[in-house]
Amino acid sequence: MKKVLISIVIVALMLTIALSAFAGCTHELEELTVDDFEIIEMNIGKDMPAAEGATALKSDMTAFEMLETAVANYYNADYAISQLLGSVATYIGPIKVTQMVDAAKIRSGKGDASGNNANGASYFADSISYSQFASLYEKIVITPDEIKYRNADTKYARRQDTVEVKEWNGIDTNFKDVADFTAKKSNNPTVLWMYDLQKDYVQKASDPIYDAETKTYRFAIIFDPDKSTVEYKKTMQQQLEGNAGMKVEGLEFKQLRLRVVLWENGMIRNMYITESYQMKLAGVIDSVITLNSDVQYSFDPNEAGYDIAANIASIDSDDKTYTKPYTEA
Secondary structure, three states: OHHHHHHHHHHHHHHOHHHHHHOOOOOOOOOOOOOOOOOOOOOOOOOOOOOOOOOOOOOOOOHHHHHHHHHHHHHHOOEEEEEEEEEEEEEEOOEEEEEEEEEEEEEEOOOOOOOOOOOOOEEEEEEEEEOOOOEEEEEEEEOOOOEEEEEEEEOOOOOOOEEEEEEEOOOEOOOOOHHHHHHHHOOOOOOOOOOOOOHHHEEEEOOOEEEOOOOEEEEEEEEOOOHHHHHHHHHHHHHHHHHHOOOEEEEEEEEEEEEEEEEOOOOEEEEEEEEEEEEEEOOOEEEEEEEEEEEEEEOOOOOOOOOHHHHHHHOOOOOOEEEOOOOOO
């Protein structure tokens, strides 16, 4: 989901290269904590899903044990939807540029944590990323029989229900398998995320809090931002240099925090993720980038707007109007 997002970051950096005089300035990152947080209103997955074969949570589990259980349940589910709404704040010295991202992913069939789609599931993923400088839309389809990729520039508009496409580019089908797609696009929509989250990488974690009214557990975990992103950084560097044609230096993750809400039966309800990193582009622009994203989950194939067959078919359409499946809360 992050390819378009990062591409737009690069567009912003390229358009602000004249600000290189500020390269010596720095932006202080907000210190992340594991303080309590409210359970937000959901747009999708409003009710606890059926969870046949899922491992339920236990009150004596640690936050990491609950997260580990929920991730396994996500991949084992027969149908999974995630909807991300987020913002990317890019600081070039004292100058702030904000991008928005709206991304969905739908999977039919059991997932594969290795990222190779070993179970032959079908996927649809799309992503809209936009700022005052540029706006971009992409769609990805992965099935046992084919892989398709398509993108388009869009007319800039701040978070409205309908997005207008300027012109669709052609459909790229030149991919042998998921590994080939990942290598060429520096993106793999078959995985939950690109982090490597291990117990030994936990820096801070809150005790899980149970809410009997919503039948959920909630907690926050701060991971070591360096150890958790070793492969992610390699992918990002390849992607940034490939898209921008500029040398990226000193790419370093500074923060990674997950604030998580899980259903008591072990399924993911939503996550609020904060990640920050710093880099120098072309040896000139020193930037600090922070992504805040709210990711909501559903496991219902009847969730309005997220029918996978209709979404897969949409990649072949030249329709220039995209309507969100729901209105934001």
